[in-house]
Amino acid sequence: MANYSIKDLENFTGIKAHTIRMWEKRYNIVEPKRTETNIRFYDDEDLKKLLNVSILNRNGVKISNIVGLNEKAICDKILTLAITESDVESQIESLVIAMIDLDENKFDKVFNTAIINHGFEESIVKVIYPFFEKIGILWQIGAINPAQEHFVSNLIRQKLIVATDGIVSTFNDQTKSFLLYLPEGEFHELGLLFYYYLIKKHNHKVFYLGESVPHKAVMEIGRAKKIDYVLTFVITPTDEEKFRKEIYEIIDNFSDLRHLYISGLNSPSVQNNLPPSVSVVRNVVNFRSILEDL
Helix, strand or coil: CCCECHHHHHHHHCCCHHHHHHHHHHHCCCCCEECCCCCEEECHHHHHHHHHHHHHHHCCCCHHHHCCCCHHHHHHHHHHHHHHCCCHHHHHHHHHHHHHHCCHHHHHHHHHHHHHHHCHHHHHHHHHHHHHHHHHHHHHCCCCCHHHHHHHHHHHHHHHHHHHHCCCCCCCCCCCEEEEEEECCCCCCHHHHHHHHHHHHCCCEEEEEEEEECHHHHHHHHHHCCCCEEEEECCCCCCHHHHHHHHHHHHHHCCCCCEEEEECCCHHHHCCCCCCCEEECCCHHHHHHHHHHC
């Protein structure tokens, strides 16, 4: 169970701190606890309750009416909204609650509704990416544990794999070949999997190596296969000098290579002193534009 300051709750729910305090006094929406040194804090149940209140209030339910609902009635209303409305923020917040509760059934209902409303690709871009940004906030304040993060990551991973497997490719003279991998020691695979989905959807061939691939194995693929493009992700801090050396080796030894793309949270840190045939992909919108122009 995590501890949150009132500022954490404001950042995560979008409800101003002074509003939370007012609701505490007037409606007893949440009840802060205190440390041994008398510092106020909130717990997971407070966060979930405020997320639920935020969803209902944003969808027109008055706070005075919300406080009269019991926990089951609130959850039922939230789930109804999440699976009937196209409000992206409500869907994201509902996914957060499902993650905190390790509730796969709720997660599936919300995600499947997003797909109905937006389609699979746009659901990843509009719902899942912002959802992971919120998870990033929770990581920064130490509010989620590895079990919760792995739980939700594996649910999304399964959906990405199923969606990618469902694409029927028909290669032709315009088909390009991509090599996708994560450098050794890098395990955050979801972004790479989604780019795999996008590349395959654009009818290109993909050699997908996955997470934490030794550099020697990457080089062996370059010698054995015709590779037009290489794509890798840098999420966690890395040895920049070692990484650049490996990039230069790929450029020098992949004889058919047209371009190498680097994406991920820490990609800007390695973008200096790279050859013109290497580019940093800023985000998924940027990458979709690249695929359109191939």
